[in-house]
């Protein structure tokens with residue numbers, strides 16, 4: 001049995017849909033930002049909070065857990081600046097509870113959803129795993145603190161882990177059964193598509209004075225299906241003892257500015273956006289683009305979907321939501 005914490009969320013639910021094809025799966029999720037309907041019916045679903053020690057212990061008592069994948073977190077950069085306590089409590093304290101119970105029970109295989117936000121404002125064009133980590137917002141700090149706990153648990157207690165630093169996840173499941181569904185939505189691609197469907201009057205561009213060619217922030221967008229594949233490869237490597245500890249960047253290694261993303265959304269949908277240029281959003285670095293060669297070398301993973309394919313799949317999903 002594989003435990004997926006946060007398996008009702010956007011990325012977790014896409015992973016669970018694939019994992020149930022080959023493994024027995026139990027999902028723990030408190031539905032704070034996730035959805036019961038997004039969890040594949042073949043998975044066992046437990047509604048509960050990761051911070052609740054009794055609930056998590058009961059899971060370990062009930063099921064023979066071979067590995068844990070941990071997607072559960074709060075993950076909005078802007079919100080983390082406004083309310084850091086919420087982030088340290090849910091992302092750090094609750095994860096500490098999980099690691100402690102994994103040690104006690106014992107379960108020694110762990111895959112963690114980390115983020116490009118751990119790098120802060122990197123001074124290189126392409127970020128590799130040796131790039132200095134120096135977060136500039138509480139969200140990034142909370143993830144980096146967990147990474148450190150994981151490394152220390154590995155060193156002292158033999159935890160085996162894969163830390164996956166995703167860049168910007170987007171896109172939807174190939175059948176459009178599930179997709180990105182946050183409320184409120186804050187991510188760029190779904191917001192642009194919702195606007196183009198007439199659900200918002202305009203799309204705001206946060207800042208036009210960044211040190212980038214068109215002045216707007218550059219990000220590396222990665223299809224959720226590509227992320228799922230990387231998790232499956234990581235899990236198999238841990239289960240087969242081919243891997244004991246690794247940190248990987250997951251991205252396309254190609255950056256797009258906010259303006260370029262909006263233009264691609266217009267191209268895919270054939271609709272024109274009403275763009276409002278507003279001030280920068282606090283906590284946003286100018287450029288985040290991955291060097292993802294390490295995971296290719298070690299696991300044979302590389303992104304298959306480019307920005308156009310990502311937006312096409314997200315568009316299929318959003319059109320079904322009206």
Ligand SMILES: NC(=O)c1ccc[n+]([C@@H]2O[C@H](COP(=O)([O-])OP(=O)(O)OC[C@H]3O[C@@H](n4cnc5c(N)ncnc54)[C@H](O)[C@@H]3O)[C@@H](O)[C@H]2O)c1
Pocket residue numbers: 005006007008009010011012028029030031032033034035048049050051070071072073074075090094113114115116165166167168169170
């Ligand atoms: N979406 C991105 O672009 C992105 C990029 C980098 C990293 N990440 C990381 O990937 C992970 C998944 O992101 P997502 O976009 O799917 O987020 P999401 O909010 O859609 O999913 C998170 C899930 O965890 C659940 N959850 C949160 N706290 C919980 C708790 N204490 N107990 C039980 N369940 C809890 C939520 O209900 C939700 O279902 C997060 O850890 C996030 O930090 C996401």
Ligand SMILES: O=c1ccn([C@@H]2O[C@H](COP(=O)(O)OP(=O)(O)O[C@H]3O[C@H](CO)[C@H](O)[C@H](O)[C@H]3O)[C@@H](O)[C@H]2O)c(=O)[nH]1
Pocket residue numbers: 075076077114115116117166167168169186187188189191203204205206207217218219258281284288
């Ligand atoms: O309405 C919007 C929304 C976003 N943006 C801009 O679009 C870019 C992407 O913003 P998102 O909110 O879509 O994504 P973030 O880059 O802030 O963050 C995402 O990716 C990060 C890693 O790169 C983190 O992991 C985090 O969990 C995840 O939310 C940013 O420059 C942002 O300022 C806008 O201009 N207008």
